[in-house]
Amino acid sequence: MNFYPTERIALFIDGANLYAAGKSLSFDIDYKRLLALFRSKGQLVRALYYTALAEDQEYSSIRPLIDWLDYNGYTMVTKPTKEFVDAAGRRKIKGNMDIELAVDAMELADHLDHLVIFSGDGDFRSLVEALQHKGKRVSVFSTLSTNPPMVADELRRQADQFIDLASLQDEIGRDPADRAYREPRRRQEPEPLDEFEPGDLIET
Numbered sequence: 001m002n003f004y005p006t007e008r009i010a011l012f013i014d015g016a017n018l019y020a021a022g023k024s025l026s027f028d029i030d031y032k033r034l035l036a037l038f039r040s041k042g043q044l045v046r047a048l049y050y051t052a053l054a055e056d057q058e059y060s061s062i063r064p065l066i067d068w069l070d071y072n073g074y075t076m077v078t079k080p081t082k083e084f085v086d087a088a089g090r091r092k093i094k095g096n097m098d099i100e101l102a103v104d105a106m107e108l109a110d111h112l113d114h115l116v117i118f119s120g121d122g123d124f125r126s127l128v129e130a131l132q133h134k135g136k137r138v139s140v141f142s143t144l145s146t147n148p149p150m151v152a153d154e155l156r157r158q159a160d161q162f163i164d165l166a167s168l169q170d171e172i173g174r175d176p177a178d179r180a181y182r183e184p185r186r187r188q189e190p191e192p193l194d195e196f197e198p199g200d201l202i203e204t
Helices: 015-024 031-039 063-071 098-111 122-133 153-158 165-172 176-185
Strands: 008-014 043-053 075-080 082-085 091-094 114-118 137-142 161-164
Touching: 008 015, 008 098, 015 043, 015 137, 015 165, 031 043, 031 063, 031 165, 043 063, 043 098, 063 075, 075 098, 098 114, 098 122, 114 122, 122 137, 122 153, 137 153, 137 165, 161 165
Parallel strands: 008 043, 008 114, 043 075, 114 137, 137 161
Antiparallel strands: 082 091
């Protein structure tokens, strides 16, 4: 990874996208280690995590993760999901956070040198280009190691650098021993996972 110690850095994490990438790569993201990694690379100004939440449910399996992140150095950006039934009668959840992420990135850009986007969504290509026109460096973290790849080719090409999450498993993956330790308690204390399967989330 190409970072400079004097750079002011901010992380913009598309929560559902990062979760899906980690799941596809068969490892869990350790968000404490993720934060520590970037604090060691430069001057970490902010780490923003974007996710849609189903507020009408009594218990959301992602809520423990959201609360932990909120108390441990992350800025949470959330909004309610919208539920609808498609033409085939299937229940679908709409929870796109692209606009919120893009607006925040543009607003914070003047206070940053390097913006790090955790998403493979090709819709962010225009955002990356606009940030580069402001003289900012932009890195994209996603993966090419799945079939199909989870990063859009146009986004990968536009970024100043692309980092495959698969290469960072040893640095930001949760310790398997910790996962094994948690296993017996899973029924009482569910692991904080995203509320929906990636296929249930649609983008508009």
